[in-house]
Amino acid sequence: MRKRPWLWLLRFVGLIVPRRLRADWRQEWEAELQWREGQLAEWENLNGRNRLALLWHSAGALADALWLQPRRWEDEMMQDLRYGVRMLAKRPGFTLVAVLSLALGLGANTAIFSLINTMLLRPLPIHQPEQLVALNNAGGNQMFSNFSYPNYKDLRSRNDVFSDLIAYRIMPLSLSHDGINERRWGYEVSGNYFSALGVSAAQGRLLVAEDDLTPGAHPVVVIGYKLWQQSFGSAPNVVGKEIIVNGRPYTVVGVTPQGFLGTEIASASELWFPLAMQSQLEMGSNWLDKRGSETLFVQGRLKPGVSSTQAQTSLNLIAEQLEREYPDDNKGKRIALSAPGLFGNTMRSNMLGFVGLLMAVVGLVLLLACINLANLLLARAAERRREIAVRLALGASRFRLVRQLLTESLLLAVGGGLLGLLPALWLVNLLKTFKLPPNVPVVFAIQVDYRVYLFTFLLSLATGVLFGLLPAWQATQGDLVPALKDEGAFSSHLRSPRRTWLKSSLIVAQVALSLVLLMGGGLMVRALQQANTLKLGFEPQHAAELSFDLRLQGYESAQRKEFQKRLLERVRALPGVQAAGLADLLPVDLHFSRTSVYLEGAVPERNARVPGAMFGLVSPGYFQAMGTRLLQGREFTAQDDEQAVPVALINESFARRFFPGENPLGKQFSLGRADAAKVQVVGIVEDGKYANLNEDGRPYVVRPMWQSPVGATSVVVRTAGDLPSLIASVRREIQQLDPYMPVATSTLVEKLDLPLLPARMVASILGGFGLLALLLAAIGIYGVMSYGVAQRTHEIGIRMALGAQKADVLRLVIRQGMTLTLVGVGIGLAAALALTRLMKSLLFGVSATDPLTFVGIAGLLTLVTLLACYLPARRATQVDPLVALRHE
Amino acid sequence: MGHKYLSYTMALILQALDNGYRYGFEVMTITGLASGTVYPALRRLEDAALIKSKWEKQSVAQAEQRPARKYYEVTKTGHRVLGEARQRFRLLEQMTPQVALKPAREES
Numbered sequence: 001m002r003k004r005p006w007l008w009l010l011r012f013v014g015l016i017v018p019r020r021l022r023a024d025w026r027q028e029w030e031a032e033l034q035w036r037e038g039q040l041a042e043w044e045n046l047n048g049r050n051r052l053a054l055l056w057h058s059a060g061a062l063a064d065a066l067w068l069q070p071r072r073w074e075d076e077m078m079q080d081l082r083y084g085v086r087m088l089a090k091r092p093g094f095t096l097v098a099v100l101s102l103a104l105g106l107g108a109n110t111a112i113f114s115l116i117n118t119m120l121l122r123p124l125p126i127h128q129p130e131q132l133v134a135l136n137n138a139g140g141n142q143m144f145s146n147f148s149y150p151n152y153k154d155l156r157s158r159n160d161v162f163s164d165l166i167a168y169r170i171m172p173l174s175l176s177h178d179g180i181n182e183r184r185w186g187y188e189v190s191g192n193y194f195s196a197l198g199v200s201a202a203q204g205r206l207l208v209a210e211d212d213l214t215p216g217a218h219p220v221v222v223i224g225y226k227l228w229q230q231s232f233g234s235a236p237n238v239v240g241k242e243i244i245v246n247g248r249p250y251t252v253v254g255v256t257p258q259g260f261l262g263t264e265i266a267s268a269s270e271l272w273f274p275l276a277m278q279s280q281l282e283m284g285s286n287w288l289d290k291r292g293s294e295t296l297f298v299q300g301r302l303k304p305g306v307s308s309t310q311a312q313t314s315l316n317l318i319a320e321q322l323e324r325e326y327p328d329d330n331k332g333k334r335i336a337l338s339a340p341g342l343f344g345n346t347m348r349s350n351m352l353g354f355v356g357l358l359m360a361v362v363g364l365v366l367l368l369a370c371i372n373l374a375n376l377l378l379a380r381a382a383e384r385r386r387e388i389a390v391r392l393a394l395g396a397s398r399f400r401l402v403r404q405l406l407t408e409s410l411l412l413a414v415g416g417g418l419l420g421l422l423p424a425l426w427l428v429n430l431l432k433t434f435k436l437p438p439n440v441p442v443v444f445a446i447q448v449d450y451r452v453y454l455f456t457f458l459l460s461l462a463t464g465v466l467f468g469l470l471p472a473w474q475a476t477q478g479d480l481v482p483a484l485k486d487e488g489a490f491s492s493h494l495r496s497p498r499r500t501w502l503k504s505s506l507i508v509a510q511v512a513l514s515l516v517l518l519m520g521g522g523l524m525v526r527a528l529q530q531a532n533t534l535k536l537g538f539e540p541q542h543a544a545e546l547s548f549d550l551r552l553q554g555y556e557s558a559q560r561k562e563f564q565k566r567l568l569e570r571v572r573a574l575p576g577v578q579a580a581g582l583a584d585l586l587p588v589d590l591h592f593s594r595t596s597v598y599l600e601g602a603v604p605e606r607n608a609r610v611p612g613a614m615f616g617l618v619s620p621g622y623f624q625a626m627g628t629r630l631l632q633g634r635e636f637t638a639q640d641d642e643q644a645v646p647v648a649l650i651n652e653s654f655a656r657r658f659f660p661g662e663n664p665l666g667k668q669f670s671l672g673r674a675d676a677a678k679v680q681v682v683g684i685v686e687d688g689k690y691a692n693l694n695e696d697g698r699p700y701v702v703r704p705m706w707q708s709p710v711g712a713t714s715v716v717v718r719t720a721g722d723l724p725s726l727i728a729s730v731r732r733e734i735q736q737l738d739p740y741m742p743v744a745t746s747t748l749v750e751k752l753d754l755p756l757l758p759a760r761m762v763a764s765i766l767g768g769f770g771l772l773a774l775l776l777a778a779i780g781i782y783g784v785m786s787y788g789v790a791q792r793t794h795e796i797g798i799r800m801a802l803g804a805q806k807a808d809v810l811r812l813v814i815r816q817g818m819t820l821t822l823v824g825v826g827i828g829l830a831a832a833l834a835l836t837r838l839m840k841s842l843l844f845g846v847s848a849t850d851p852l853t854f855v856g857i858a859g860l861l862t863l864v865t866l867l868a869c870y871l872p873a874r875r876a877t878q879v880d881p882l883v884a885l886r887h888e
Numbered sequence: 889m890g891h892k893y894l895s896y897t898m899a900l901i902l903q904a905l906d907n908g909y910r911y912g913f914e915v916m917t918i919t920g921l922a923s924g925t926v927y928p929a930l931r932r933l934e935d936a937a938l939i940k941s942k943w944e945k946q947s948v949a950q951a952e953q954r955p956a957r958k959y960y961e962v963t964k965t966g967h968r969v970l971g972e973a974r975q976r977f978r979l980l981e982q983m984t985p986q987v988a989l990k991p992a993r994e995e996s
Contacts, residue, residue: 028912031949031956032911034954035957060923067928
């Protein structure tokens with residue numbers, strides 16, 4: 001036999017030809033090709049070209065074989081679909097329950113995936129976003145993402161892996177225009193920012209390199225599209241308009257295109273300034289030439305063909321150079337690259353953690369819905385055993401039957417996925433309007449695009465196949481004969497241990513899963529309750545805060561003190577004011593200050609950790625206004641100013657930590673630097689929370705504002721009367737002193753929203769999805785129990801005819817259902833005990849195994865499942881024995 | 889069956905069969921169409937009962953030590969439909985030989 005590659009190709013292709021046509025098909029092709037080969041051998045030699053020609057012809061066999069396929073598949077597929085729809089329509093209750101369960105499960109997953117899509121998957125809306133990477137300044141043992149301007153400039157000039165390197169900073173600003181004062185966030189960017197990103201202006205022009213040459217000489221700004229719409233009414237004359245930012249005039253030169261967010265996904269910044277204007281925008285700090293001031297985020301566009309690893313290696317060579325040249329500032333600094341958009345790397349791990357939690361939760365919910373589906377399909381299959389047996393007996397292949405059943409479960413799954421889009425979109429809208437506390441420049445611009453729909457579709461398919469396969473396969477197992485003879489519930493085939501074990505364990509799993517979710521939610525709700533009774537260290541009721549920043553308005557040191565003193569006088573004179581005071585920042589806010597404490601006589605060793613404390617600057621009357629108790633000594637007075645002895649107030653924890661067993665009044669220490677002027681303790685206040693709500697026993701020290709003037713100012717006022725009108729009055733006082741000062745206000749109770757935010761979110765998520773899981777579990781149990789009762793109508797009829805009372809039947813049915821439920825509750829409790837300790841950091845004031853919550857949730861679950869068992873059981877008792885006995 | 893609409897390729901292949909090129913390979917070479925076009929077309933024509941297939945005589949195949957080839961003949965319906973197609977594609981009419989061609993081999 002000569003070598004005939006085309007022969008082997010034919011054999012291979014022939015595998016996909018339908019069996020009954022295969023022999024003829026093979027012969028036809030082989031005959032033709034062999035004949036051609038013979039011809040070629042006669043007329044020419046069988047050279048390479050001819051052999052290749054033969055092989056090419058045999059490739060046509062593939063087209064032929066494929067053509068012979070689709071008609072058969074198409075016909076059978078249409079058959080399966082039509083039959084499936086008919087079968088599902090016959091049992092609307094079953095179909096509805098299954099589709100609803102799946103809709104809830106799939107919808108939840110779709111919603112969460114849209115969040116993931118927006119945060120992690122969607123590229124930034126710029127030119128060729130896949131080339132952009134973020135540089136992270138990895139130095140020593142901490143991962144900061146920021147670089148200093150001189151380092152950035154050196155990286156930019158010395159590297160050969162980036163076609164462009166940009167730097168930027170995001171910061172709060174006060175914006176005044178057309179009589180409106182607003183607080184906004186903005187970018188300071190390097191001159192090549194917009195050209196590197198490849199975006200063009202919607203109006204006017206964007207910043208270019210020429211706008212970033214001389215520090216202080218380019219008072220220009222680009223505004224964002226949304227800001228242009230909202231605050232400037234989309235007026236075309238915005239280009240060339242002058243606006244006041246941080247007390248200085250800037251000219252608007254252009255508007256960014258719609259949808260452009262900048263280089264950070266979650267940031268709500270709306271203004272872009274040249275970095276050259278840095279010291280004008282940030283009064284009192286000039287870091288453009290300080291190599292040690294690491295304030296900038298840096299991103300770069302990789303040259304085509306350069307990989308991240310190559311770039312990282314090359315950049316680290318430059319980092320080593322810089323380390324050698326400037327050892328003080330750059331010691332041990334290395335560079336790591338990461339995906340852009342998440343504030344370098346700083347937000348990534350938090351985001352991933354949060355998203356991971358969400359995915360786990362919705363994954364569990366979907367699992368529950370799928371278990372429902374599987375259970376319902378199993379129950380349904382038991383009902384259809386006669387039909388299946390008949391078809392098998394008539395000669396249908398098991399594969400064909402399984403395909404038929406699988407088609408039905410796919411129909412349910414895809415139907416559920418489509419229906420699930422409704423709750424998904426609703427949930428996404430809810431997330432979009434999630435109110436973050438003010439001063440947090442984060443926006444959740446969740447987009448639902450093709451990726452989300454594709455995900456939903458694929459997930460539905462996977463669900464249908466995975467969870468339909470086992471029931472479908474199981475349905476075609478077992479003895480045909482008893483089914484054909486229709487022996488009903490007495491058939492041992494139905495009672496087979498494997499089949500009941502599967503169904504039982506599914507129910508148990510459902511109950512256990514929903515218990516775990518609900519437990520998490522319940523604990524969070526308790527924690528939130530407890531939050532109201534936490535020892536905060538101040539009294540949030542009946543007090544409010546108004547904050548503004550004198551730095552942003554261009555006030556110098558002496559002017560600041562003057563402003564603050566006058567304001568305090570005027571506010572105290574207002575009617576209804578019980579107490580008023582100032583501070584640079586309030587506890588449990590977005591920012592907090594720490595400082596190092598150097599006790600008298602203590603010599604700090606090199607590299608040893610210097611003890612620290614939370615720090616603040618306050619005016620006289622602050623603690624009174626906050627409602628903080630003074631335990632010993634006195635508060636600051638107007639006499640504690642720059643000419644007097646430097647003083648400080650400490651809290652109980654500070655006294656315990658640094659002056660254990662002694663009277664702290666009169667003691668002296670230094671703050672910030674070992675050689676700083678010593679301060680003297682004049683009073684002690686009660687402990688409180690300073691950085692977050694979950695802490696305890698942090699040392700806290702404050703110094704008088706008049707001895708150390710500061711720009712950021714918060715006015716705290718307390719009243720027994722109407723708080724909102726008092727807030728308005730104080731605001732008026734501030735504006736009278738400076739009409740351009742943007743002021744942010746909130747009551748102290750509202751301020752607690754921020755630290756409670758993560759807890760609230762987790763509570764809503766776990767609680768919401770926990771209830772959803774409970775609903776699904778209840779639906780599932782109800783469905784399965786109903787089916788069981790319907791199957792056993794015959795048996796129940798006999799029992800009742802033999803003398804069983806309604807109560808006996810009830811007990812029989814319920815006992816079956818509840819045994820499984822209680823096992824599930826037991827397993828769930830054990831799992832919850834193990835898992836809730838993961839949430840410890842969010843549970844303030846509540847232990848992770850809080851007995852009240854555990855008992856409460858377990859009780860709730862048992863009650864709901866009892867109801868789910870009771871309803872079908874009641875239906876069972878209403879069976880007329882005569883009817884039941886005649887029932888098949 | 890209802891009136892069959894013949895595409896140009898199908899008409900070409902039918903005409904080739906009518907002209908005496910009975911085997912798949914010959915139709916391929918004479919029309920210049922690819923095997924991936926010709927064979928599915930032959931299947932379709934056969935399904936529509938415009939042509940019918942036969943195996944060549946075993947003795948002929950055996951003599952040449954190869955499997956028997958399949959050849960196709962145009963049926964009566966096929967002739968009628970081809971006639972209609974010729975009305976539509978006038979060039980085909982010009983390709984119809986005036987004298988019946990002698991087939992390349994003796995069939996039965």
